[in-house]
Amino acid sequence: MAQCAGNFNAALERGWLARVNLIFSSSRGRAVRAPKQKILASIKIFPQNLFYARMKAKIIITPKKAVVDPQGITVLKALEHMGHRGIKAVHVGKYLEIELDATDKEAARKALDEAAHKFLSNPVIEDYKLEIE
Amino acid sequence: MNFAVLQFPASNCDQDCVHAVRALGHTANFIWHKDTSLGDADAVIIPGGFSYGDYLRCGAIARFSPVMQAVKQFADNGGLVLGICNGFQILCETGLLPGALVRNRDLQFHCEQVFLKTNNFETPFTNKISAEKILKIPIAHGEGCYFADEETLAKLKANKQILWQYCDANGNLTDAANPNGSLQNIAGICNERRNVAALMPHPDRASEEILGSADGKFIFESMIAALQNKTAAKAA
Numbered sequence: 001m002a003q004c005a006g007n008f009n010a011a012l013e014r015g016w017l018a019r020v021n022l023i024f025s026s027s028r029g030r031a032v033r034a035p036k037q038k039i040l041a042s043i044k045i046f047p048q049n050l051f052y053a054r055m056k057a058k059i060i061i062t063p064k065k066a067v068v069d070p071q072g073i074t075v076l077k078a079l080e081h082m083g084h085r086g087i088k089a090v091h092v093g094k095y096l097e098i099e100l101d102a103t104d105k106e107a108a109r110k111a112l113d114e115a116a117h118k119f120l121s122n123p124v125i126e127d128y129k130l131e132i133e
Numbered sequence: 134m135n136f137a138v139l140q141f142p143a144s145n146c147d148q149d150c151v152h153a154v155r156a157l158g159h160t161a162n163f164i165w166h167k168d169t170s171l172g173d174a175d176a177v178i179i180p181g182g183f184s185y186g187d188y189l190r191c192g193a194i195a196r197f198s199p200v201m202q203a204v205k206q207f208a209d210n211g212g213l214v215l216g217i218c219n220g221f222q223i224l225c226e227t228g229l230l231p232g233a234l235v236r237n238r239d240l241q242f243h244c245e246q247v248f249l250k251t252n253n254f255e256t257p258f259t260n261k262i263s264a265e266k267i268l269k270i271p272i273a274h275g276e277g278c279y280f281a282d283e284e285t286l287a288k289l290k291a292n293k294q295i296l297w298q299y300c301d302a303n304g305n306l307t308d309a310a311n312p313n314g315s316l317q318n319i320a321g322i323c324n325e326r327r328n329v330a331a332l333m334p335h336p337d338r339a340s341e342e343i344l345g346s347a348d349g350k351f352i353f354e355s356m357i358a359a360l361q362n363k364t365a366a367k368a369a
Contacts, residue, residue: 063235067280068314070240119197122190122226124233125280 052101057112060129061121062093096120105132134360136161137174139204139220141195144182146217146337153340154178157353166198175360176213177204179220181273181335191234191276192222201227208329213257213356216331218274221321224331230324231289232281234333238314242275246345247312247334249320250300253293256323257359258330261351267304268297268348270334272312277333279315279322289322297321297332 063069071092079087102108109132121128138150140163147163154161161178164171171177184195195201201223208214208229216224224230237243249268251259262268281289289295298318301310311318313333321332336349 066282067235068238068278070236070238070314074240119193120189122193122233124225124231124282125235 052103053105055100055102055105055108056133057096057098057100057108058131058133059096059098059112059116059120060093061096061116061126062091062128064125064127067125093126108132134159134175134357135173136176136178137164137171138162138178138180139164139166139200140180141166141182141184141198141223143184143186144180144219146181146219146335149335149337150178150180150217153337153349153353156340157350157357159357164200166195166200169199169203171200171203171207174207174212176215176356177207179204179214179216179223179331180337181218181220184219184223187276190222190226192219192224192226195219195223196226205229208324211326211328213360214329215258215352215356216329217335217337218272218277218333221331221333222276224329229329230322230331231285232279232322234276235278235280236276237274237278237312242273243277243312244271244273245312246271247320248300248302248304248310249297249332249334250304250306251297252295253323256296256327256330256355258323258352258355259296261355261358265304266348266351267300267302268339268351269346270336270339270349271345272334273338274313274333277313277315279319279333281316286316289319290317292325294322294325295319296323296330297334 069091072090075092076087076090079090098112100108109130112132113130116128116130117123136154136159138147138161140147151161151163162172184192188194204214205227214229222234225233246269249270251262251266251268253259254262254264295317297320298306299311299315299320300306300318306318320334321330323330336352338344339346339349340353341347
């Protein structure tokens with residue numbers, strides 16, 4: 001039983017197990033479900049964040065105001081041509097969706113923020129907004 | 134003199150750059166973007182093309198290729214680096230040159246001959262260009278509009294880092310002569326140290342008369358002369 005608990009711990013630590021259901025094999029080779037209390041007891045010692053969660057980051061990248069945006073101007077003119085009135089400005093940007101498995105939302109946000117600043121956007125000509133859910 | 138010409142996935146002017154250098158009697162080697170060494174290169178050329186399909190932004194992904202670490206080291210040690218078209222975009226993304234290249238103002242891809250006025254004749258890229266000479270060189274780009282903020286532009290001007298500007302046949306800087314909306318008609322710049330330079334036009338496509346102009350040769354010849362002077366100075 002101790003051996004099984006050890007394997008269970010190791011497997012959880014490696015993030016292989018997302019669910020609590022486990023079947024411990026008995027010494028006679030027949031699979032038996034371990035008593036609920038034993039499983040619950042072994043779960044308590046593991047911190048919550050060993051379980052990975054699927055998160056989705058949404059990044060909106062827009063041209064800086066100082067950069068002339070001919071695409072935006074063209075789209076605005078086209079909208080006016082189609083009959084829309086009162087449109088003051090159009091800015092054409094980029095939208096990225098990044099799906100990731102992470103245990104810590106804040107750490108993921110920090111990492112993606114760095115990626116957005118260094119690579120996904122060019123700070124010379126673009127601004128970005130990052131949301132994680 | 135030995136030139137290293139980089140190759141990224143979808144670079145397409147590498148062959149022209151190598152040919153231009155070899156036609157001048159010097160050696161040129163292709164360096165694959167995954168190589169981490171430039172060999173015994175005396176100068177590096179980052180050629181034109183659509184590296185990585187221009188995905189995300191032109192040059193945004195190429196900038197992280199392994200070879201760029203070696204290029205950065207080479208530039209930090211004073212080595213000569215010339216970026217052409219996509220090469221200009223990659224150098225800006227890397228931060229070795231200031232500013233950025235964005236979509237042409239009229240949203241059109243421009244493939245035509247332009248005239249360039251040289252502003253600083255005392256760099257390794259312009260020392261063979263005679264004063265008053267207007268260079269006729271072709272462009273072929275959709276994202277060649279140079280942008281930098283006011284402060285950077287002022288610094289570039291003050292430091293004489295703006296090497297080439299689009300002009301008409303008589304050397305006048307006009308709007309009509311500006312094919313892509315670049316601020317101050319900027320076609321090419323260099324860094325403060327003057328060892329890294331780049332331009333949107335293609336000197337590699339103007340190195341033989343049969344192509345319509347051989348004015349691009351002056352830029353390569355300038356680099357060769359600068360390297361030869363450096364070697365001579367070291368020997369002395």
